[in-house]
Amino acid sequence: xxxxxxxxxxxxxxxxxxxxxxxxxxxxxxxxxxxxxxxxxxxxxxxxxxxxxxxxxxxxxxxxxxxxxxxxxxxxxxxxxxxxxxxxxxxxxxxxxxxxxxxxxxxxxxxxxxxxxxxxxxxxxxxxxxxxxxxxxxxxxxxxxxxxxxxxxxxxxxxxxxxxxxxxxxxxxxxxxxxxxxxxxxxxxxxxxxxxxxxxxxxxxxxxxxxxxxxxxxxxxxxxxxxxxxxxxxxxxxxxxxxxxxxxxxxxxxxxxxxxxxxxxxxxxxxxxxxxxxxxxxxxxxxxxxxxxxxxxxxxxxxxxxxxxxxxxxxxxxxxxxxxxxxxxxxxxxxxxxxxxxxxxxxxxxxxxxxxxxxxxxxxxxxxxxxxxxxxxxxxxxxxxxxxxxxxxxxxxxxxxxx
Amino acid sequence: xxxxxxxxxxxxxxxxxxxxxxxxxxxxxxxxxxxxxxxxxxxxxxxxxxxxxxxxxxxxxxxxxxxxxxxxxxxxxxxxxxxxxxxxxxxxxxxxxxxxxxxxxxxxxxxxxxxxxxxxxxxxxxxxxxxxxxxxxxxxxxxxxxxxxxxxxxxxxxxxxxxxxxxxxxxxxxxxxxxxxxxxxxxxxxxxxxxxxxxxxxxxxxxxxxxxxxxxxxxxxxxxxxxxxxxxxxxxxx
Numbered sequence: 170x171x172x173x174x175x176x177x178x179x180x181x182x183x184x185x186x187x188x189x190x191x192x193x194x195x196x197x198x199x200x201x202x203x204x205x206x207x208x209x210x211x212x213x214x215x216x217x218x219x220x221x222x223x224x225x226x227x228x229x230x231x232x233x234x235x236x237x238x239x240x241x242x243x244x245x246x247x248x249x250x251x252x253x254x255x256x257x258x259x260x261x262x263x264x265x266x267x268x269x270x271x272x273x274x275x276x277x278x279x280x281x282x283x284x285x286x287x288x289x290x291x292x293x294x295x296x297x298x299x300x301x302x303x304x305x306x307x308x309x310x311x312x313x314x315x316x317x318x319x320x321x322x323x324x325x326x327x328x329x330x331x332x333x334x335x336x337x338x339x340x341x342x343x344x345x346x347x348x349x350x351x352x353x354x355x356x357x358x359x360x361x362x363x364x365x366x367x368x369x370x371x372x373x374x375x376x377x378x379x380x381x382x383x384x385x386x387x388x389x390x391x392x393x394x395x396x397x398x399x400x401x402x403x404x405x406x407x408x409x410x411x412x413x414x415x416x417x418x419x420x421x422x423x424x425x426x427x428x429x430x431x432x433x434x435x436x437x438x439x440x441x442x443x444x445x446x447x448x449x450x451x452x453x454x455x456x457x458x459x460x461x462x463x464x465x466x467x468x469x470x471x472x473x474x475x476x477x478x479x480x481x482x483x484x485x486x487x488x489x490x491x492x493x494x495x496x497x498x499x500x501x502x503x504x505x506x507x508x509x510x511x512x513x514x515x516x517x518x519x520x521x522x523x524x525x526x527x528x529x530x531x532x533x534x535x536x537x538x539x540x541x542x543x544x545x546x547x548x549x550x551x552x553x554x555x556x557x558x559x560x561x562x563x564x565x566x567x568x569x570x571x572x
Numbered sequence: 573x574x575x576x577x578x579x580x581x582x583x584x585x586x587x588x589x590x591x592x593x594x595x596x597x598x599x600x601x602x603x604x605x606x607x608x609x610x611x612x613x614x615x616x617x618x619x620x621x622x623x624x625x626x627x628x629x630x631x632x633x634x635x636x637x638x639x640x641x642x643x644x645x646x647x648x649x650x651x652x653x654x655x656x657x658x659x660x661x662x663x664x665x666x667x668x669x670x671x672x673x674x675x676x677x678x679x680x681x682x683x684x685x686x687x688x689x690x691x692x693x694x695x696x697x698x699x700x701x702x703x704x705x706x707x708x709x710x711x712x713x714x715x716x717x718x719x720x721x722x723x724x725x726x727x728x729x730x731x732x733x734x735x736x737x738x739x740x741x742x743x744x745x746x747x748x749x750x751x752x753x754x755x756x757x758x759x760x761x762x763x764x765x766x767x768x769x770x771x772x773x774x775x776x777x778x779x780x781x782x783x784x785x786x787x788x789x790x791x792x793x794x795x796x797x798x799x800x801x802x803x804x805x806x807x808x809x810x
Contacts, residue, residue, distance in 0.1 A: 170678075170682060170685060170686055170689055170695065172677075172678075172686070175677050175678055175682065176677045178677070179676065179677030179718070180677070484673075485675050485676070485677075488673055488675060489675075489690075490658065491632065491661065491667060492661065492662060492667070492686075492687045492690065492734075493658045493659060493660075493661040493662020493663070493687075493690060493691070494658075494662075494690045495658070495690070498690060566632075567632050567661075568627065568632055568633065570667075570669070570673055571623070571627070571632070571669060571746065
């Protein structure tokens with residue numbers, strides 16, 4: 170006869186409430202792990218999906234995912250000319266926030282190297298890749314934009330031609346894919362008034378200099394659009410991504426590029442590691458500590474609940490001792506009830522989490538490995554938390570059955 | 573063999589609580605013998621040492637001095653256990669208390685069944701015997717009821733069935749009729765006599781109930797920790 174099962178059936182309401190409570194607590198622990206996995210997946214998704222072998226970034230910076238990296242756009246052609254490089258793309262990436270239909274819309278803008286890259290590598294759930302150099306966008310579904318919808322960014326509006334799923338930046342913002350030219354236009358969009366003021370200031374600075382006084386024609390040229398002036402640099406890109414030709418050792422190409430004094434070079438894995446050891450590492454530690462704290466709290470609560478349940482059964486335990494029940498039978502009663510609460514709580518946490526987590530603003534990814542790990546932790550804390558109840562049960566004298 | 577030796581024998585059993593100025597002699601030099609099939613009543617006022625005697629004989633509280641023999645085997649020699657007490661309690665002693673002390677989450681048959689399972693019976697065999705015992709004690713029809721659904725008398729009958737389950741050599745009952753009306757109380761006492769005679773167990777019943785003393789084979793009285801044999805004719809004054 171299984172005493173634990175009989176006791177649970179007799180006190181089903183109490184056990185159900187306790188188990189649901191523990192389940193909710195375990196769901197938070199589970200969710201914390203899932204949030205961490207989601208952040209890592211979101212953060213590294215772009216690096217993994219974009220399919221570049223090496224990343225060329227501003228000298229002595231850690232690349233666009235760790236800090237600001239500025240490179241001249243023509244670096245693209247320098248890198249392309251290196252032997253062993255099969256393909257190059259510029260990487261333009263920045264985040265914008267706009268008011269859209271009454272709420273704040275944050276878009277991580279990623280520039281595709283048109284026409285080499287039309288976004289064909291992006292997993293579309295609806296629509297198509299880009300087919301023209303301007304005014305088209307592939308948007309992640311988390312942005313809430315629908316196919317055919319137009320959104321104003323800078324001076325231009327962009328039509329959503331494709332919808333992706335789970336294309337999220339490290340910060341959790343949905344990615345909008347446009348051409349690199351459009352991405353730069355959005356990033357360096359300046360109002361007409363600001364341009365006019367800049368031109369006027371440029372002219373005044375020229376007039377106040379000797380060269381302006383000696384060569385008045387320069388003042389006239391200085392007041393033109395900066396894009397028309399050879400002395401002004403073009404908008405800069407964040408990085409250059411390169412693919413290595415088949416059969417070529419990437420180390421050779423990297424060694425060649427590292428000989429250049431204006432760039433640093435990383436492999437995709439290097440960029441991934443930098444990302445994980447940087448911003449994501451702190452998030453990992455933060456969430457990890459929360460997870461540990463919650464696990465400890467769950468263990469303490471379980472211990473207290475089991476201790477209370479044991480106290481309620483003290484008379485029964487004393488009676489069992491009086492009629493000669495071995496300790497193993499009494500321990501079995503307590504540990505089985507503890508495992509019942511823990512394992513069923515874990516099941517509730519999983520089932521409720523499956524329904525709840527998809528509604529979270531950030532992705533929550535439950536991996537089998539994490540679930541197995543948490544399952545083991547639950548079993549361990551279930552057994553550990555029953556020790557207090559067991560300790561109490563072992564101290565009960567059969568005499569107490571007589572009182 | 574059971575019929576040739578005493579079911580229970582105590583020799584010079586004493587129990588002293590505390591020491592020095594706080595020393596209390598709860599039981600002193602108690603020597604009693606109970607035969608198989610004999611029903612013994614232990615009488616006496618509150619605080620006279622009846623429960624101390626019962627718990628010492630029941631291997632629950634160790635005596636300070638003296639010996640307890642069950643079926644001729646020394647199981648307690650002073651405070652020293654001469655055997656595995658829990659195992660001995662399991663197989664040789666049946667307990668019935670003032671309150672029935674049934675396990676609240678087990679139904680009547682399970683309350684009887686569990687002590688047999690603890691003693692190594694198979695589940696099916698334990699259940700069959702538990703049902704037979706309930707039948708014998710007239711509560712077979714309440715087998716599936718939880719204790720909370722049984723009357724006081726029914727609960728005591730289940731408790732007696734539980735006490736009998738492992739064919740014990742002795743049954744110890746502490747005020748088993750205290751919670752019952754006189755009619756039910758007498759029925760329970762008659763039950764003890766019946767099971768003692770039918771099952772050959774030695775039965776010791778601690779009781780205040782003067783109305784059913786005629787049922788007992790032997791009477792003992794305790795006062796100030798001393799035990800002495802009493803006659804049925806004395807019972808009115810006890």
